[in-house]
Amino acid sequence: MTSPETAKVLVVDDNEANRDLLRRRLKRQGYEAMVAEDGFRALELMAEYPFDLVLLDIMMPGMNGYQVLEKIKADPELRDIPVLVISALDDIESVVKCIELGAEDYLPKPFNPILLKARLGACLEKKRLRDQEKAYLEKLTTEQKKSEKLLLSILPKPIAERLKQNPKTIADSFDDVSVLFADIVGFTKLWSRISPTELVELLNEIFSGFDRLAEKNGLEKIKTIGDAYMVVGGLPIPREDHAEAIAQMALDMQTRMAQFNRGDHEPFSIRIGINTGPVVAGVIGTNKFTYDLWGDTVNTASRMESHGIANTIQVTEATYERLKDCFNFERRGVIDVKGKGRMTTYLLLDRRTKCP
Numbered sequence: 001m002t003s004p005e006t007a008k009v010l011v012v013d014d015n016e017a018n019r020d021l022l023r024r025r026l027k028r029q030g031y032e033a034m035v036a037e038d039g040f041r042a043l044e045l046m047a048e049y050p051f052d053l054v055l056l057d058i059m060m061p062g063m064n065g066y067q068v069l070e071k072i073k074a075d076p077e078l079r080d081i082p083v084l085v086i087s088a089l090d091d092i093e094s095v096v097k098c099i100e101l102g103a104e105d106y107l108p109k110p111f112n113p114i115l116l117k118a119r120l121g122a123c124l125e126k127k128r129l130r131d132q133e134k135a136y137l138e139k140l141t142t143e144q145k146k147s148e149k150l151l152l153s154i155l156p157k158p159i160a161e162r163l164k165q166n167p168k169t170i171a172d173s174f175d176d177v178s179v180l181f182a183d184i185v186g187f188t189k190l191w192s193r194i195s196p197t198e199l200v201e202l203l204n205e206i207f208s209g210f211d212r213l214a215e216k217n218g219l220e221k222i223k224t225i226g227d228a229y230m231v232v233g234g235l236p237i238p239r240e241d242h243a244e245a246i247a248q249m250a251l252d253m254q255t256r257m258a259q260f261n262r263g264d265h266e267p268f269s270i271r272i273g274i275n276t277g278p279v280v281a282g283v284i285g286t287n288k289f290t291y292d293l294w295g296d297t298v299n300t301a302s303r304m305e306s307h308g309i310a311n312t313i314q315v316t317e318a319t320y321e322r323l324k325d326c327f328n329f330e331r332r333g334v335i336d337v338k339g340k341g342r343m344t345t346y347l348l349l350d351r352r353t354k355c356p
Contacts, residue, residue, distance in 0.1 A: 039063030073102035171282035177234035181305035273304025313348040
């Protein structure tokens with residue numbers, strides 16, 4: 001129960017003798033008491049101080065107790081404060097009206113001191129329990145928000161919502177997306193020269209910058225694998241300009257790496273590969289699950305990266321055909337691609353100032 005040392009009670013009564021009597025009794029019982037001579041002053045004090053209980057008279061000039069009670073219960077900041085009505089009106093209609101308006105209890109005047117003490121204790125105990133419940137719900141809401149934020153850092157929002165509604169395997173086919181793989185050239189050689197902590201910090205700085213670029217371009221980061229980075233455009237929400245967005249992401253990544261290399265550390269090169277086509281995307285497993293992509297389009301995008309040249313963006317002919325009107329390319333020519341044979345590839349150079 002709320003202890004007398006912390007309970008703050010407001011007495012609202014237009015009769016000075018009644019206010020003084022109640023204040024003295026409250027102080028003798030250990031409560032902190034304040035008084036208001038009318039409803040207007042009561043609402044002013046309640047807006048200023050955090051009361052635990054209000055003792056409210058009904059028959060007051062200007063604003064009667066019913067009106068005060070209505071305003072208290074209509075205010076989201078005040079409605080949880082219990083109100084104990086103490087009034088000379090002892091007819092059943094008055095009692096019922098007060099209870100219907102939200103009063104915690106009703107005590108007729110002249111009041112019995114022992115009964116007043118019991119009603120005070122009961123009202124404050126209910127307030128304590130309500131405060132406890134409110135604090136628990138607020139904590140629960142905070143934890144739910146943390147969990148939601150963590151879930152959304154792992155899965156796209158539409159996928160997370162589907163999993164919450166129906167936690168089963170998700171597998172969706174997408175006819176047209178663009179997939180990008182990027183790899184930091186020579187990064188693994190640093191393992192023998194700097195500490196693991198420094199290495200991870202460098203990688204985190206680079207990939208955090210890539211994450212911001214993915215968000216800026218409206219793309220979906222899929223995962224990191226060691227020092228490789230994978231992002232896709234066109235899912236889980238389809239978009240027609242996914243190839244353009246992925247191409248812009250690749251150019252932005254090159255710019256980001258150039259900025260990063262101005263720091264006081266060993267400079268890095270980045271190799272990027274892009275392909276466009278159909279994929280299957282989904283979530284499998286029950287532990288440590290992740291959103292991933294499958295299909296030949298994904299494998300070919302990976303090959304574009306691994307068979308690429310440092311500090312260049314290599315794309316397939318399918319991607320080139322989608323981008324050639326708005327981006328400038330250099331034809332690399334036909335190369336041998338592991339698992340694919342001979343393929344014609346192009347190097348993305350920059351974006352044109354104007355598109356046809």
